[in-house]
Amino acid sequence: xKNNKEVRVRFAPSPTGELHIGGLRTALTNFLFARNxxxxxxxxxxxxxxxxxxxxATDRIxxxxxxxxxxxxxxxxxDGGESTCQKGEFGPYxxxxxxxxxxxxxxxxxxxxxxxxxxxxxxxxxxxxxEQMKNKQAPGYDGHCRELSQEExxxxxxxxxxxxxxxxxxxxxxxxxxxxxxxxxxxxNRVLDDFVIMxxxxxxxxxxxxxxxxxxxxxSHVFRGAEWIASTPKHILLYEAFGWTDEMPSFxxxxxxxxxxxxxxxxxxxxxxxxxxxxxxxxxEALVNFIALLxxxxxxxxxxxxxxxxxxxxxxxxxxxxxxxxxxDRLAWISAQHIKKMSTEDLYVQSLPFLEKKEFFKNxxxxxxxxxxxxxxxxxxxxxxxxxxxxxxKNQFFFSDDIEVNADDMRWKDSKDTDTKENLQKGFDVLxxxxxxxxxxxxxxxxxxxxxxxxxxxxxxxxxAALTGQKRSPSPFQVxxxxxREESLKRIKxxxxxx
RNA sequence: GGCCCGUUCGUCUAGUGGUUAGGACGCCAGGUUUUCAUCCUGGUAACAGGAGUUCGAUUCUCCUACGGGCUACCA
Numbered sequence: 001x002k003n004n005k006e007v008r009v010r011f012a013p014s015p016t017g018e019l020h021i022g023g024l025r026t027a028l029t030n031f032l033f034a035r036n037x038x039x040x041x042x043x044x045x046x047x048x049x050x051x052x053x054x055x056x057a058t059d060r061i062x063x064x065x066x067x068x069x070x071x072x073x074x075x076x077x078x079d080g081g082e083s084t085c086q087k088g089e090f091g092p093y094x095x096x097x098x099x100x101x102x103x104x105x106x107x108x109x110x111x112x113x114x115x116x117x118x119x120x121x122x123x124x125x126x127x128x129x130x131e132q133m134k135n136k137q138a139p140g141y142d143g144h145c146r147e148l149s150q151e152e153x154x155x156x157x158x159x160x161x162x163x164x165x166x167x168x169x170x171x172x173x174x175x176x177x178x179x180x181x182x183x184x185x186x187x188x189n190r191v192l193d194d195f196v197i198m199x200x201x202x203x204x205x206x207x208x209x210x211x212x213x214x215x216x217x218x219x220s221h222v223f224r225g226a227e228w229i230a231s232t233p234k235h236i237l238l239y240e241a242f243g244w245t246d247e248m249p250s251f252x253x254x255x256x257x258x259x260x261x262x263x264x265x266x267x268x269x270x271x272x273x274x275x276x277x278x279x280x281x282x283x284x285e286a287l288v289n290f291i292a293l294l295x296x297x298x299x300x301x302x303x304x305x306x307x308x309x310x311x312x313x314x315x316x317x318x319x320x321x322x323x324x325x326x327x328x329d330r331l332a333w334i335s336a337q338h339i340k341k342m343s344t345e346d347l348y349v350q351s352l353p354f355l356e357k358k359e360f361f362k363n364x365x366x367x368x369x370x371x372x373x374x375x376x377x378x379x380x381x382x383x384x385x386x387x388x389x390x391x392x393x394k395n396q397f398f399f400s401d402d403i404e405v406n407a408d409d410m411r412w413k414d415s416k417d418t419d420t421k422e423n424l425q426k427g428f429d430v431l432x433x434x435x436x437x438x439x440x441x442x443x444x445x446x447x448x449x450x451x452x453x454x455x456x457x458x459x460x461x462x463x464x465a466a467l468t469g470q471k472r473s474p475s476p477f478q479v480x481x482x483x484x485r486e487e488s489l490k491r492i493k494x495x496x497x498x499x
Numbered sequence: 500g501g502c503c504c505g506u507u508c509g510u511c512u513a514g515u516g517g518u519u520a521g522g523a524c525g526c527c528a529g530g531u532u533u534u535c536a537u538c539c540u541g542g543u544a545a546c547a548g549g550a551g552u553u554c555g556a557u558u559c560u561c562c563u564a565c566g567g568g569c570u571a572c573c574a
Contacts, residue, residue: 012574014573016573016574048573048574049572049574052573052574118572122571122572125571129570129571133500135500136500136501137500137501138500138501138502139500139501139570140501140570162572164572182503182505185503185504186503187502187503188502191501191502191570192502192570193570195571196571196572199572200572201572205572205574206573206574210574225568226504226505226568227568227569227574228569228574229503229504229568230502230568230569230570231569231570233503253504256505256567256568258566258567260510262567263567264567264568290511293511293512294511295511297513299513300513301513301521301522301523303522303523303524320512321504321505322504322505322506322567323504323505323567323568324510324511324512325510326510327509327510327511327524327525329510329524329525330511330523330524330525331524332524333523333525334524336537380536381536382537383536383537384535384536385536394535394536412533412534452533456532456533457533457534458533459533460533460534461533461534462533463533464534465534468534470534470535471534472534472535472536473534473535473536474534474535474536475532475533475534475535475536476533476534
């Protein structure tokens with residue numbers, strides 16, 4: 001690979017559904033590399049399998065990438081609305097719009113006898129494979145149509161017989177490629193069969209389309225999942241057949257992402273799409289951080305990264321080979337770290353949609369739904385949150401007007417109800433002296449601590465319980481601060497009266 | 500079955516021809532603390548196995564095992 005070549009990488013998903021976690025990793029790696037090298041990031045849509053198309057999938061893939069903060073310089077993009085657009089000089093960037101281009105290149109190979117039409121029925125192919133399996137042979141095309149005479153081919157085509165085009169793979173020799181992550185990978189050509197490059201519906205297969213496009217779009221580096229390692233020799237053979245080996249991109253395969261039982265991540269095991277994680281309330285930076293660290297390591301002890309830091313520190317040499325297990329515990333921890341670092345304003349903006357879905361929030365009084373109130377709540381929940389879906393969940397007493405609290409829950413160690421009552425009254429008295437304007441966290445804290453003296457639990461515990469109605473909760477200072485003077489005093493009063 | 504790839508604590512990983520094999524998550528135990536959470540300290544736990552090379556292998560080579568991928572007119 002010439003190092004003066006402009007870095008151009010592409011993420012090339014098929015629009016068959018939501019963007020998968022594995023897809024996100026591929027997209028992210030492409031993006032990090034492009035940004036690190038000052039190159040271009042291209043989005044190409046590979047929709048040559050007409051049977052698996054899912055309507056709207058392209059939009060959802062772009063949406064997921066946007067959410068994750070992966071930007072596209074060229075190719076298919078979102079115009080901000082419902083539909084997609086394309087930008088760049090190497091378009092179109094949607095493969096179904098490039099049918100004519102592929103046809104031209106396939107014709108060229110056929111002309112040069114490097115490829116040939118194949119009329120074998122799927123039934124025959126299936127039988128052939130069964131037979132091969134039975135004889136413990138490697139299944140593969142037997143070359144049946146390789147030797148068809150020109151007349152036979154012409155007449156079959158004239159009769160409109162359906163056919164595919166196969167690439168002729170030599171029976172001898174080996175194909176070698178130097179993978180940037182896995183190193184030298186050598187395969188004997190005889191284990192490769194004459195693979196299909198053009199399907200009977202006139203669409204190219206992945207192998208052909210991807211090679212033609214990567215060449216025409218001047219792609220410098222191909223980052224893709226390890227599942228493609230085995231077919232890379234086919235692609236190299238194609239580059240050779242076209243005479244494009246000089247400008248062949250570097251191949252860089254990424255280790256697989258596995259689930260707990262070390263199998264390739266699949267839907268059965270729970271969330272696998274980026275949209276799932278978004279809906280579960282993980283901040284995008286957290287998912288990105290987590291995914292970046294699966295199969296890549298900065299060689300330092302840093303664990304928490306912003307996108308900028310990832311771009312800055314990315315390098316291919318730090319990608320490793322073994323597959324990695326997707327560990328939700330670790331994601332949760334990384335997510336908590338990101339949330340802790342967020343500004344309260346940012347946390348508010350991101351978690352509000354989740355809060356608004358909750359019944360306890362919908363049913364709350366209007367003065368508990370204000371931005372001011374929610375931000376105060378978030379200020380104290382920031383330290384306890386792993387994902388946005390948890391917002392308010394453990395502290396619903398903030399939103400409810402009649403909380404119930406009983407004497408047992410307010411009892412500090414083995415004190416008596418009369419002690420509880422006394423301490424609540426004491427708390428009430430000192431808090432009442434704080435004016436509305438002075439109702440600040442520091443003031444509340446210092447006032448209560450002063451009143452408590454060296455017997456903190458005796459005062460603080462019942463006050464906290466009276467304010468929350470819960471056995472566990474944030475501190476009485478924080479709760480009182482969020483709740484406000486009036487409501488706090490009201491709750492303590494109510495608790496006193498209940499004793 | 501064939502081909503290709505991989506293998507360090509349960510998980511993510513660092514690392515070296517001679518190290519007490521390091522960090523992080525999780526878990527456990529302590530501490531701080533009014534409870535919860537945060538935070539701090541400590542603990543737990545790994546070089547898949549076998550040969551070979553070597554004075555010495557976790558590190559280099561080979562074999563085996565295990566795991567994964569591919570083996571489609573899917574990508």
